[in-house]
Amino acid sequence: MTDSSASDSLGTLAILWHGDHLALLDQRLLPDDEIWLTYNDAQGVADAIRDMVVRGAPAIGITAAYGVVLAAQRAGRDADWKMAVxxxxxxxxxxxxxxxxxxxxxxxxxxxxxxxxxxxDAVASLTGEAEAIHAEDVAANRLMGQHALGIMPDSPFAVLTHCNTGALATGGYGTALGVVRSLWRAGRLTRVYADETRPWLQGSRLTAWELQQEGIPVTLNADSAAAQILRRGEVRWVIVGADRITANGDVANKIGTYSLAVLARHHGVKFMVVAPSSTVDMALQSGADIPIEERDGSEVRAVRGVSVAPDGVSVYNPVFDVTPADLIDAIVTEKGVIERPSLEAMRAVF
Incomplete structure (x- = not known):
């Protein structure tokens, strides 16, 4: 997107393309500071993705596409420009x-x-492709919101979500938070409960902030409070995003998603995964095949630079976990809704 940093219809945008450079809202600093960083080359974009300036699976893909355009712009000076790109x-x-x-x-x-x-020719062609990827993501998010409404109650209810899946994590509007936006605009949402989402606190720093920006009722909770919230009966659906969905319907998402799915099943709460079809990887048979990223233990030993654990204590810090398909009530993509996902149901759509 190239026009403004925010849109009433899409939420607060975090990726702005300016033709000769890319601007990213530094999500590590939200909600305290809204700082935009500028990138002019692919290496800088790769570093921004690795360092979590930008995060959320759809947003990462869009950002990388623009990084390729920047590479093409710089490589035009070289005889072996195609190899450089x-x-x-x-x-x-x-x-x-x-x-x-x-x-x-x-x-x-x-x-x-x-x-x-x-x-x-490469600069023009790759620019068009990156802008198409960006626009397609926004359109898909809107469509997923419409699809999800079709299987949810008409009477207002509360939802619980994990991590951040809104405009900040996508090209605009959002995946799971796109569904939340659609519910709110349809008058069918009472409140969003947002897990804080340790260790990067995307729920407290990003989701709560993003929903407050739009006046959508949100209550922040510690991850460990989710069971007590579900037990009270107010929440009818847990709605999350995904970073990868395999051929049998297993889902990799932010660490803590799996435990939420277990809790939801125990309490009779429906569990929905919302992600564009680009998140589906039919080449992987199950979640056991998904590579799970692990990050440095310092992210758990400290919160925003303040130590909360003994120096040098051993840390297990996986970024994602895998939720088995049999704990998922529905996977929603722009292609439609897959209820009770399985290998056969996934193959029918993908």
Whole structure:
């Protein structure tokens, strides 16, 4: 998107393309500071993805696509421009291992690159492809919101969500939070309970802030309070996003999602996964095949630079976990709703 940092219809945007550079809202600093960082080359974009300036599977894919355009703009000065752009694509692909949207977007850019006859042609063609990826994501998010309403109660109810899946994590509108926006505008939402989402606190720093910006009622809770909230009966659906969905309907998402699915099943609460079709990886048979990223233990030993644990204590810090398909009531993509996902149900759609 190129016009403004916020939109009444799409939520607060975090990715702005300016033709010769990319601007990213630094999500590490929200909600205290709204700082935009500027990138002019693919390596800087790869670093931004790795360092979590930008996060959320769809947003990562969009950002990487624009990184390829920046590589093409710089490579035009070289005789071996096509190889230089290909190398940049490889560097971008190495930035995060779990979110399949990254590899999906880069494969689209690589395929488009192969059709280009000159460096000038590559810049124009790759720019068009990146902008298309961005626009398609926004359109898909809106459509997913419409699809989800079709299987949810008409009478107002509360939902619980995990991590951030809104405009900040996508090209605009959001996946799981896109459904929340659709529910709110339809008069069918009473409140959103937002897990704080340790250790990066995306729920407290991003989701709560994003919903407050739009006046949607939100209550922040510690991750460990989710069971007590579900037990009270106010929440009818747990709605989350995904970083990768396998052929049998298993879902990789932010660490803590699996435990939420277990809690939801115990309390009779429905569990919904909302993600664009670019998140579906039919090449992987099950969640056991998904590479799970682990990050440095310092992210758990400290909160925003303040130590909360003994120095040097051993830490297990997986970024994602895998929720089995049999704990999921519905997977929603722009292609429609898959209820009770299974290998057969996934194959019928994908």
């Amino acid at each position: 290909g190398d940049a694509i490889d560097r971008l692909a190495a930035s995060r291992p779990t979110a399949v949207n990254l590899f999906w977007a880069l494969e689209r850019m690589r395929t488009r690159l192969q059709t280009c006859a000159s460096a000038a």
